[in-house]
Each structure stands twice: as C-alpha cells, then as structure tokens.
Amino acid sequence: MTDAPPAPGAAPPPPLQRTPLFEFHRRHGGHLVPFAGWEMPLYYSSILDEHRAVRASVGLFDVSHMGILTVDGAHAAALLGRRTTANVERIAPGQAKYAFLLESTGRIVDDLLVSRLDPGDEVARRFLVVPNAARVDEVEEILRQHRGPDTTIARRNPATALLAVQGPGSVALLERAFGWSLGGLGFYRAAFFPAADGAGSAGRIGPEVPAALADQVLVSRTGYTGERGYELLVAAGRADAVAERLVALGAVPAGLGARDTLRLEMGYLLSGQDFHRDRSPIEAGQERFVDFGHPFVGRPALEKERADGPAVRIAGIEADDAGAIPRHGTPVLANGTRVAEATSGGLAPGLGKGVALAYLPRELTAPGTPVALEIRGRAVGGHVVPLPFARTPPTRA
Numbered sequence: 001m002t003d004a005p006p007a008p009g010a011a012p013p014p015p016l017q018r019t020p021l022f023e024f025h026r027r028h029g030g031h032l033v034p035f036a037g038w039e040m041p042l043y044y045s046s047i048l049d050e051h052r053a054v055r056a057s058v059g060l061f062d063v064s065h066m067g068i069l070t071v072d073g074a075h076a077a078a079l080l081g082r083r084t085t086a087n088v089e090r091i092a093p094g095q096a097k098y099a100f101l102l103e104s105t106g107r108i109v110d111d112l113l114v115s116r117l118d119p120g121d122e123v124a125r126r127f128l129v130v131p132n133a134a135r136v137d138e139v140e141e142i143l144r145q146h147r148g149p150d151t152t153i154a155r156r157n158p159a160t161a162l163l164a165v166q167g168p169g170s171v172a173l174l175e176r177a178f179g180w181s182l183g184g185l186g187f188y189r190a191a192f193f194p195a196a197d198g199a200g201s202a203g204r205i206g207p208e209v210p211a212a213l214a215d216q217v218l219v220s221r222t223g224y225t226g227e228r229g230y231e232l233l234v235a236a237g238r239a240d241a242v243a244e245r246l247v248a249l250g251a252v253p254a255g256l257g258a259r260d261t262l263r264l265e266m267g268y269l270l271s272g273q274d275f276h277r278d279r280s281p282i283e284a285g286q287e288r289f290v291d292f293g294h295p296f297v298g299r300p301a302l303e304k305e306r307a308d309g310p311a312v313r314i315a316g317i318e319a320d321d322a323g324a325i326p327r328h329g330t331p332v333l334a335n336g337t338r339v340a341e342a343t344s345g346g347l348a349p350g351l352g353k354g355v356a357l358a359y360l361p362r363e364l365t366a367p368g369t370p371v372a373l374e375i376r377g378r379a380v381g382g383h384v385v386p387l388p389f390a391r392t393p394p395t396r397a
Helices: 022-027 047-056 076-083 133-146 170-178 236-248 256-265 299-308
Strands: 031-035 038-043 059-062 069-073 096-102 108-116 125-130 152-155 160-166 190-194 216-220 229-235 312-319 331-334 337-348 353-361 370-375 378-385
Touching (some): 022 038, 022 236, 038 047, 047 256, 059 236, 069 133, 076 125, 108 133, 133 152, 160 170, 170 236, 256 353
Antiparallel strands (some): 031 038, 059 160, 069 125, 160 229, 216 229, 312 378, 331 370, 337 353
C-alpha cells in the first residue's frame, strides 16, 4: 500500500489528507499508509490481534476518511430516491439505509449509507449520506447535477470525525463511557445523544448537522465487521478526547488491515475492488438492497438483468490448502481454464483458511463446486462456499 513515484514531468500528487485523529494514531503507534488520498493506520499492534479484539470484545476504528455529506431540503428525499436504490421517500425519521448509486446501465458507482435525521413534522428533510472516500467527489457531483434549487448539499469533512466502535462489547463500553441508554437504538437506526456524560440519556432525532455536534454525538448502529457496533459522528475538535476515553475503557485501536479481514469474513464488498462501475447489484448478490418499488436511475437495466438472469454472480471460494492465501487478482480456474479473478482475497482468521470473492459464471456458483486458485504459479484446490465465510454471524438483536 505505497504510492508509485510520479512519472517524469508529471505534477506531484496532492498531499495526503489527515483525519482529526491523526495525532491519536501516532501516539498509539499506528503504522500509517496512503489510502484513498488519506494517511490512515494500516495496523497498530498487528492485524490479527486487532481482528480478534473486534470478534471477542471491542475495537475502535477511525473512519473519518469516509465521505460525510448532508443533503437537506423539501426535495432532498426525492433526489436521493431518484439517485439510489433505496426508496428514500419511505425512510422513517432516525432510520438508516444501505443503498447503491448506479449508472444508467445499472452498474455500481458506489455504495453508501443514507440516514434520515429530521423529526418528520416539517416540510424539509435532512439526511446524512456517507459514501466511500475514493468516490465521494463523484457522488457529490452526481447529486449536485440532479438537485433542485431548494436542496442543499454540503461536505462535512474535515470539520467532523467518524469513529466506528465494533464488537460484542461495544454497547456496554459506550454506555459506561457516556452514560447513554442504547437499548432502544435498533439495527440501522441513528439518533443524537449528549456529548457530555448523560446518565440514562436516550437518543432523539431532529437536530441539524453540524450545529448539533457542538454538544451532541450522532450515534448510528450499522457496521462493516459483522459484529454489533456503532458509529459516532462528532465534532473534529472533540474526536481525540472521545477516542482516548474509549481506549481507556478497553477499546482496542484497529486499522485498515483488520477492517479488511473482518469484512471479508462476512462477504461484505469493498468499493473500488469488488466493484468499480463494472458490476451491478444483481451480479454482486445484493438484490436485497434494491427497492424496485420506486423509480431510480438504472432500474430499467436491473429489471432486464433480473428477468434474463446475470451471466456471472459473486461467489465465495475457500482454499483447500490451509497455507494457500489468495489475493486480489488471483486467477480462478475451472477444469484447468481461467474463468475469473479474485476481487478480494486473504486469510480469514476465524477459519484459519484463505478465502476469496470472485464473479463466477452462473453454472459454477453452487456451493461445493470445485475450482482452483492459481497462487504463485501453482493451481491450489478450492471450492465454492456460501456467504458469509464466517460460520456463525452475530445476532442483530
């Protein structure tokens, strides 16, 4: 994960951006690397230790590099509904939705989270939209091209920070740290909680971002690890103190490396790697996040693909040799013929085996189908397995 030197005569790349937690990363020994234009921690102690901490207790991730957009106005819901696969008009106050922003061809530009923050008793609608770091410019530009004059779009980086607290111990740690009562915050829900200690405080909807962050924290419950977890949107100036409080109570700082092994075990997709304007949600096995009950850009193409059936579909592959670790780009073979490349690959620590995601021809996607992985010039046996790779995904209760 290093940058190549610029070609002779080429303009130097722009300097890497730093999140509000940059000094926190340095104090805690973060191994910093370039990622999507940001200087981010790959790991602190080790990827494996951080992975295990999230699965067993609680880990703390800095995800402030993600795009942090607010979309406000009377027609904000119509804009987001037209440009994503979520029926945003039907999102309730405090609800969050995972969705895709598509090209007219049905191919994925990016995946993102849309959270409704207004209380529902006024004409204007307020949404927080979180796309991926490498795609935020594209997403913001597309939304601006389609917005009406009454809709305001603003980027809230770097004045805000986003922390992900993930693991089975996350709820207890956050309640102990801030006195919040998180029992009423359901999966894919968001609410504001007091930034200062507020014993027994329940969440509420209605304040505006970023003004509300002067004395409140926007807490959402989604996650990219498969474990129970929460995201904290805080004012940039308070991010370091919040992170230190969580670490003092037992959260383990975790970097991009553990985030990748955790999401891969769950079969979660990585924007720019598992799709980059070349795959549809149907090919990617994500139909459950497409609401065909409303008009959106790309819907006709997806309806045709759904009717015809996709030629390829994403599948999980597990290596038979415990020492064989596939990577992004590893060739996938069937009967000696190359049929695909792994879009994601690595060690699944929970299984102790190498696993990969790949878009396979439909006839090869049934669990148990034998395939081979070409690793360092040698064909290693493998087989298709159902997703997620993790055998016992955590409860969502």
